[in-house]
Amino acid sequence: MQSESGLNKPLLVLRDxxxxxxxxxxxVNIPNLEVFPGEIVVIAGPxxxxxxxxxxxxxxxxxxxxxxxxxxxCILPESxxxxxxxxxxxxxxxxxxxxxxxxxxxxxxxxxKSRKERxxxxxxxxxxxxxxxxxxxxxxxxxxxxxxxxxxxxTLAQRPKLILADEFLSELDEETLASVLDAVTNYVRESxxxxxxxxxxxxxxxxxxxxxxxxxxxxxxxxxxxxKAMEVNV
Amino acid sequence: xxTAIDGKILATSFSFMLMLAFLVLNGMVNDWGRLTGGVTNLxxxxxxxxxxxxxxxxxxxxxxxxxxxxxxEFTCSTAWIGVIETIKIAFVSTVFGMALSLPLSLSxxxxxxxxxxxxxxxxxxxxxxxxxxxxxxxFFVILIGLGPLSGTLAMTVYTVGYLGKLQYExxxxxxxxxxxxxxxxGLTKIETALNVVIPESANDLISHAIFMFEYNFRSGTIIGxxxxxxxxxxxxxxxxxxxxxxxxxxxxxxxxxVLIIDFFSIYARSFFNEEDDLRRPSWSExxxxxxxxxxxxxxxxxxx
Numbered sequence: 001m002q003s004e005s006g007l008n009k010p011l012l013v014l015r016d017x018x019x020x021x022x023x024x025x026x027x028v029n030i031p032n033l034e035v036f037p038g039e040i041v042v043i044a045g046p047x048x049x050x051x052x053x054x055x056x057x058x059x060x061x062x063x064x065x066x067x068x069x070x071x072x073x074c075i076l077p078e079s080x081x082x083x084x085x086x087x088x089x090x091x092x093x094x095x096x097x098x099x100x101x102x103x104x105x106x107x108x109x110x111x112x113k114s115r116k117e118r119x120x121x122x123x124x125x126x127x128x129x130x131x132x133x134x135x136x137x138x139x140x141x142x143x144x145x146x147x148x149x150x151x152x153x154x155t156l157a158q159r160p161k162l163i164l165a166d167e168f169l170s171e172l173d174e175e176t177l178a179s180v181l182d183a184v185t186n187y188v189r190e191s192x193x194x195x196x197x198x199x200x201x202x203x204x205x206x207x208x209x210x211x212x213x214x215x216x217x218x219x220x221x222x223x224x225x226x227x228k229a230m231e232v233n234v
Numbered sequence: 235x236x237t238a239i240d241g242k243i244l245a246t247s248f249s250f251m252l253m254l255a256f257l258v259l260n261g262m263v264n265d266w267g268r269l270t271g272g273v274t275n276l277x278x279x280x281x282x283x284x285x286x287x288x289x290x291x292x293x294x295x296x297x298x299x300x301x302x303x304x305x306x307e308f309t310c311s312t313a314w315i316g317v318i319e320t321i322k323i324a325f326v327s328t329v330f331g332m333a334l335s336l337p338l339s340l341s342x343x344x345x346x347x348x349x350x351x352x353x354x355x356x357x358x359x360x361x362x363x364x365x366x367x368x369x370x371x372x373f374f375v376i377l378i379g380l381g382p383l384s385g386t387l388a389m390t391v392y393t394v395g396y397l398g399k400l401q402y403e404x405x406x407x408x409x410x411x412x413x414x415x416x417x418x419x420g421l422t423k424i425e426t427a428l429n430v431v432i433p434e435s436a437n438d439l440i441s442h443a444i445f446m447f448e449y450n451f452r453s454g455t456i457i458g459x460x461x462x463x464x465x466x467x468x469x470x471x472x473x474x475x476x477x478x479x480x481x482x483x484x485x486x487x488x489x490x491x492v493l494i495i496d497f498f499s500i501y502a503r504s505f506f507n508e509e510d511d512l513r514r515p516s517w518s519e520x521x522x523x524x525x526x527x528x529x530x531x532x533x534x535x536x537x538x
Contacts, residue, residue: 059418082420093415098433106429110419151415158419 331393
């Protein structure tokens with residue numbers, strides 16, 4: 001496996017990282033985690049434990065309380081990895097009044113400056129997600145599952161090195177789920193990118209993960225709501 | 235620490251504010267009997283001087299000679315000339331005001347800009363807003379003389395201040411997820427503003443711009459009094475000659491124009507409303523909007 005060969009530089013490095021919104025209340029502590037190109041890492045655990053906060057921290061939206069966080073060779077929060085990071089938030093973060101094409105082009109915009117290239121990438125991503133017929137529709141008219149596909153297409157159009165996806169497979173029917181997952185995993189493998197997914201469905205998590213990161217309620221100190229992370233190779 | 239607002243606390247607070255307002259008012263009024271006398275005076279004034287309106291304001295002026303053919307002679311009337319000039323002033327000042335206020339409001343929004351930029355932009359907007367458009371009109375009349383240009387500049391400045399505040403409040407009310415997604419993806423602030431913030435807040439921005447146009451049209455009736463152009467000039471003229479029936483005719487015309495602007499607003503905003511996606515009103519339905527509104531009210535009453 002690439003990660004074990006040590007030939008590739010990791011796309012994500014976390015060393016002694018504590019995360020949370022309040023410096024006196026650490027939600028998750030991760031002693032050591034490296035994510036290499038081509039890897040799919042799934043973060044699982046009960047709701048409210050801090051999975052999404054961990055993803056938001058890696059995305060540079062929340063500063064870590066302590067530790068070293070390196071994303072695509074950039075140390076956060078000082079130097080964010082502009083354009084190299086794709087992010088699908090749990091609430092998707094789509095522009096509801098704008099069209100599918102506009103939203104997908106936003107991703108491409110983050111990746112390239114050429115208008116023509118942006119259009120090519122967007123069209124391709126829209127086709128992969130099976131949204132060609134909906135490309136001029138405003139997001140607010142789409143179903144929840146279709147909106148998830150738009151958010152995924154936006155990330156595919158961006159072509160980032162590292163994708164962070166927060167429960168991006170929920171609300172999808174089995175057939176669509178399989179096609180969306182295929183599209184994303186193919187991109188990760190072919191482009192030597194990496195994918196970090198928050199997933200509450202543990203069986204689905206095990207199915208797609210190269211590494212499974214289970215965040216469970218820590219009992220190290222019952223007075224602090226601490227957590228410990230276990231890294232399990234599947 | 236933030237706490238959830240309890241309905242009971244809200245009701246109690248509002249009742250307290252209401253009582254306080256009555257007490258303050260009572261402190262300012264020394265004779266409540268004047269109020270009943272005032273109503274009687276108003277009824278007398280209405281019957282003797284205001285009603286019926288004098289629609290001769292829609293007849294062509296004696297000079298300059300009207301060259302319009304029938305049935306368009308009304309376009310030579312003071313009411314038409316005044317209304318059209320006021321609409322022009324309102325339109326130009328709203329468009330220019332919006333063009334200037336939008337960059338300022340994007341800078342003033344705390345969810346987009348650093349504190350120093352946000353506060354300095356707010357300072358500029360507050361300065362423009364602190365004087366009413368009438369005072370700005372006096373200022374520009376002194377500066378560049380009588381006429382619609384003074385009125386246009388006055389209302390443009392006021393529009394920047396007023397519209398800017400409405401806009402940055404709308405922008406700050408946006409859900410943070412699209413902004414966060416754009417930030418994480420690496421879009422620049424300008425790209426985020428143009429491609430995320432403006433489309434996402436389009437409903438509010440359009441609504442505010444149309445409201446501002448309507449406000450500027452109504453303000454246009456006031457600034458004419460200080461010689462800054464528009465229908466206000468004629469209203470002031472007939473007020474001085476105590477011809478209140480003509481003033482009422484002008485006011486009714488203004489009311490009609492405001493109604494038309496409101497119908498236009500309904501149609502424009504329907505493109506950004508989820509409810510109207512199901513069935514967008516046609517132009518004829520918009521102008522018959524009173525019927526639709528009445529239906530909506532009935533539905534609401536049934537629900538109660």
